[in-house]
Amino acid sequence: MGFSKKPVKGMTDFLPTDMRLRDSVLAEIKRTYAQYGFAQIETPCMEHIGNLTSKQGGDNEKLIFKIEKRGAAFDRAWDSGNRDELVDNGLRYDLTVPLSRFYANNKEQLPSPFRSLQTGPVWRADQPAKGRFRQFVQCDIDVLGDATNLAEIELITATSTALSRVLGKAGIDRFTVHVNDRQILRAAALKAGFAEDQIGGVLVTLDKLDKIGFEGVESELLANGADADTAKAYLDLFRDETNGAFSKAFCDAVDAEGLAETAANLDEIIANAAALTGEGVQIVFDPTLVRGMGYYTGPIFEVTVDNFGISIAGGGRYDEMIGKFSGEDVCACGFSIGFERIIAVLKDAGVTDLADEAEVEAVAFLVDAKAGAEKRREALREAQTLREAGANVAVLPMRKNMKRQIQTLEGEGFSRFEKVYAD
Amino acid sequence: MGFSKKPVKGMTDFLPTDMRLRDSVLAEIKRTYAQYGFAQIETPCMEHIGNLTSKQGGDNEKLIFKIEKRGAAFDRAWDSGNRDELVDNGLRYDLTVPLSRFYANNKEQLPSPFRSLQTGPVWRADQPAKGRFRQFVQCDIDVLGDATNLAEIELITATSTALSRVLGKAGIDRFTVHVNDRQILRAAALKAGFAEDQIGGVLVTLDKLDKIGFEGVESELLANGADADTAKAYLDLFRDETNGAFSKAFCDAVDAEGLAETAANLDEIIANAAALTGEGVQIVFDPTLVRGMGYYTGPIFEVTVDNFGISIAGGGRYDEMIGKFSGEDVCACGFSIGFERIIAVLKDAGVTDLADEAEVEAVAFLVDAKAGAEKRREALREAQTLREAGANVAVLPMRKNMKRQIQTLEGEGFSRFEKVYAD
Structure with missing residues (x-):
């Protein structure tokens, strides 16, 4: 094999001018998160293949870069004729699986709740496209072991503050934090008449609302076998509720048992986070927000930049994941910034460096x-x-x-x- | 496969206390290197397998973590029955191969000479041992396109300054920079009577001098088929020269054609670097310094901590490597800090954080x-x-x-x- 001077497909060389921007943005995010009491950790880039294929990672598990065994172990695997035996590890596709393993491995030495900050590269063998890379940086904060909504409020406030500081340099001072709750999504589907085992598919379709509109969602629901009355009843719930209505009103309309508590919780999260963040930040209840990852159990969040229509951060509560993974229940809630998207937005705006102090000669x-x-x-x-x-x-x-x-x-x-x- | 809470063999989870030390050390090293005009770059962790197995990496090429192809490409490779076809990429085992590729790929946009700073993880499937990890951080500075000894002088001064600042916090203020030249090693072996094709093996043996002493080296040379007179003549050259004698005197003794220029160059490097570094730093000519990597072509360096007997940084000039690799000659010279060893030394000394300003409340x-x-x-x-x-x-x-x-x-x-x- 000859020499290739291009980076591996879908991956990028960063020049000094790139690094100045990336380093200064990462430093500002870390500085902000430290102010909220998040402590930095680091995990290896490689994880046991069994940990990466435990069905917690959704479609990402199909995109793993797998590492071949070495030496005699590889020889045995090759001789066995079983291609699944050839690998023992893989590159992480997110920072949440490693965080779960890290917490299980080190919790005796960590405070409870533990506020973790983890930044680093992750890898997905996705089809490369504009803004979609096969190696990219994630920037996650997580609160482990806090069942109260102090976790959600502080996560939203910390992330909003970090994003305001960073994007403010590009003159982008208006963005929206969308908030919803998995329990509300579930109750709304049941209320409209869907069966429990239809909910997953219904949410996949609802998630496309901003792309295909109400008519598109209705067609897809019907195409997937939904009853026409059920589909109509379902969408009627959302028609007047997509622009920041209060969760309580929506939940009253859904009128499901136990939803009052969920609504009150969400209202407290939204009210407090709104009071604590700057005026450019809107915190809104968005009953159509789905978030793809199946492991979320409660409140979910997503940040969009107004007028850009792109999501730059997302997260939520995932109380059951670490337990399924490690055998010991730990409630957890996290927020992840899409670092590469932030960089793309800043570059588009001509920002080359966040430092505004007088430059060193x-x-x-x-x-x-x-x-x-x-x-x-x-x-x-x-x-x-x-x-x-x-x-x-x-x-x-x-x-x-x-x-x-x-x-x-x-x-x-x-x-x-x-x-x-x-x- | 079940869940494993331990990290992958030979790799490490870093707790917040670890991260405070690691981050502050890396920041101090980067700050120092910026003062010497080194500009940060970053390359992907993954490289084309052909680039990693081009025979420039010595034994490290045996320690590559290889990445399996995916999808139809993997199916084809599996069906071919050729196990070497299964992989397309590998994790980098050092930062020099990626730097060579980076420079070939981006040189139109870079100044000449280009002073590069690259830090990041590298991977080697070595047998794990105390202080030897399978994922570890390297911290490299390189000057590409500078044929003059300004490159060597500034590399040595910058690295000595960074090490002084970092290790000074642990009360370690005395270390030694050993300097030699591949041409001198070659000429000394020829002078003693070895043949050109014996030199590689002779240097492997000489490299063990600090571990097995003169007698050990002599036995091994003889065991490897050296003539007794040749072995004696060879070792006599070094017997009184291991403690910082001037390169010129040694070269006069070797008395090989063209060595006068090499000696004058090395003397200028040593004299200037010594004048520019603090008093705890000794810069010495060490005619027994070998450095393992075959790609070095001129001056080579290694830093040891006095009284610890461990090497914490090393480098040298490698004028031919980038050319062999990319087809276009570029002279180059680099210095790499063993980041994990520095961290180990600081931890042993009880240092938890380099920051000495008043802590934030x-x-x-x-x-x-x-x-x-x-x-x-x-x-x-x-x-x-x-x-x-x-x-x-x-x-x-x-x-x-x-x-x-x-x-x-x-x-x-x-x-x-x-x-x-x-x-």
Whole structure:
């Protein structure tokens, strides 16, 4: 096999200009989350294949990059003739599975509730497209072991604050946090007349509402075998409720047993989060919000940028996942920022770096090839003195085309050039 | 396959206390390297398997974690019955191969010389041992396109400065930078009477000098078929030269054609780097320094901590590697810090965090389960006000065993506790 200079399909090289933006955004997000008492953890990029294929990951389990066994273990697997035996590990497709394993492995050493912050790359062998990569960074906060809605309120407030600070630099100061509850979605479907075993499919269809509209949803429900009256009754519930109506009113209309408590909980979450976030942030009840992952059990959230129509963060409560996974119940709630989308939005807006403090001076010494040992030593010393005074300095050989060299260096942020010639 | 709560063999979960140290060390290293004009880049963790198995990586090529093809491509490979066809990519085993690919792919957009800083995880399926992990962080600086020794001088000065700043926190203020040149190693072996095709093997043996001593090296040379006189003549060259003698004197003794220039170059590197680094740093010529990687072509370096006898950084000039790899010659020189070893040394010394500025106050609100909606709202608001004033604050449910809860939170760095009860 020859040499390929392109990165692996769907993956990206980041140049210094990319890294300045990515690093400064990540630093701002981490700084904000630290203010909310989230503590950083890190897990290996690789997980046991059994942990990644435990049916908690939905469609992501079909997109795993699998790692071959090595040495004698691989030889045995190959000889067995069973292709499923060839791998022992895989690259993580999200940070939630590793977090569940991490918590099961380390909980004796962690406070309860534990507020976790985890950032890092994840991998999915999805078809690459604009804005969809096969290696991308996720940025998750999770509260483990907190059954109260303090978890939801603080997650929403922390994430809204982080997004405001970051996107504010791009002049994007208006976004919406959509909030719903899995119990409400379930009760609404039952109220309209769907059977328990139809709910999963109905929600998959409802999730397309913003793309295909009420008529599209109705057609798809009917195509999937729904009774016409049931489909109509179901959609009537939502028709006037998609623009931030109060959850309580919606729940009264659904009128299911036990939903009053769910509604009161959601109202408290929305009211508190709204009071705690800046004026550009709208927190709205959205009874049509579904969120794909099957593991959510209670409140769910999603952030959209107004006028862009894209989702930039999402999350919710998943009280049963860690228990199914590790055998010990732990209630949990999380919020994940779509880091690559934030970067794309900032780049589109021409933002190159979040730092707004006065830049550090960057100085390049350009040393002529004919400059003697003494001249070079002087230049190196002077550079060191400037560094000690706080500047960033590089001592470089002077190129024949110095004008072009200086232009390229200016593109890299250098603003002062010291030329060192032979005497 | 069931659930495994342990990380994959040889890999590690990092707790918040680990992350504070790791993050602060990485930040200090990056800050220092920025002062020397190194610009950060990032490459995907995965590389084309052909790039990873191009014979540039030595034994590391035997330790690759390989990624299975997916979908129809995997089906075809399985049906072909050829086990080598099953994989298309692998996890990188170092940052130098990706850097070479990155430079070939992006050089039009980069200045020349280009000073690159790359940090990130690499993977090797080595037998795990104390301090040897299967996923570990490397921290590399490289100068691409600089044929002058300004590259070596600045690499050594930058790395020494970063190491001084980081290890100084552990009271470790004395370390040694060993410097040698591949041309000198080659000339010394030829001078003693070895043939060109013996040199590789001879250097593998010489590399063990600090472990097995002169007698051990002599036995191994003889066991490998060396002539007794040749082995003696060879070792005599080194006997009095292992403690920082000048390269010029050693080269005069070796007296090979063309070595005068190599010696003068090395003397200039050592003299300048010594003048530019702090007093705890010794820069010494060490004619026995070998460095394993076959791709080095000129000066090579290695940093050891005095009294610990461990190597914590290494590098050298590799002018031919990128060309062999990409088809276009680019001279290059790099220095890599063994990040995990630095962390181990700091942990052994009891260092938990490099930050020495006054810590941010961390406040926990503990909210009793019986506190009403109004009390909770007040606590959430007060927390937000404290955050705006610069504190880190978490609003948490109060546990029945509050004393124990507070103890655990104190371990996480919280120092102030606000209790919120029902009226």
